[in-house]
Amino acid sequence: MDSIGTVLVLINQLEITLEKIEAISTREDEERKYELVQLRRSLAEIIGQITEASLQLFAAISDRSIEEGFRARLNDMRHAVALHQASFPASAIDQHSADYRASVMRVRNTNREFIDWAKPMLGRLKRS
Numbered sequence: 001m002d003s004i005g006t007v008l009v010l011i012n013q014l015e016i017t018l019e020k021i022e023a024i025s026t027r028e029d030e031e032r033k034y035e036l037v038q039l040r041r042s043l044a045e046i047i048g049q050i051t052e053a054s055l056q057l058f059a060a061i062s063d064r065s066i067e068e069g070f071r072a073r074l075n076d077m078r079h080a081v082a083l084h085q086a087s088f089p090a091s092a093i094d095q096h097s098a099d100y101r102a103s104v105m106r107v108r109n110t111n112r113e114f115i116d117w118a119k120p121m122l123g124r125l126k127r128s
Contacts, residue, residue, distance in 0.1 A: 003057040004126045036090040073114040080110040
């Protein structure tokens with residue numbers, strides 16, 4: 001698989017993991033906290049894999065503006081996730097808290113911005 005394909009597969013894995021995290025956020029059972037910890041670990045691994053795979057991808061592409069846009073959005077996403085997880089450890093989540101819900105929305109929006117920008121851009125690169 002080429003580097004673009006690898007990054008696209010990882011972004012799809014990112015989307016699936018984010019969907020699972022969103023599904024857990026509607027639950028109130030105690031098991032959800034354990035599952036959330038596992039999914040947060042998976043999320044961190046996938047973001048790390050996207051970062052690593054993008055190094056190979058951008059080594060082969062001469063358009064630095066695409067790389068800058070990708071990295072800026074990836075860094076925004078990574079920062080939003082890290083800040084959210086540091087502010088709201090899985091064991092202490094109060095999903096009814098207004099601060100928690102606002103943080104969740106910021107993270108979701110940042111994640112969506114990255115995905116919605118990266119997937120079509122990588123698709124165009126793959127076709128060119």
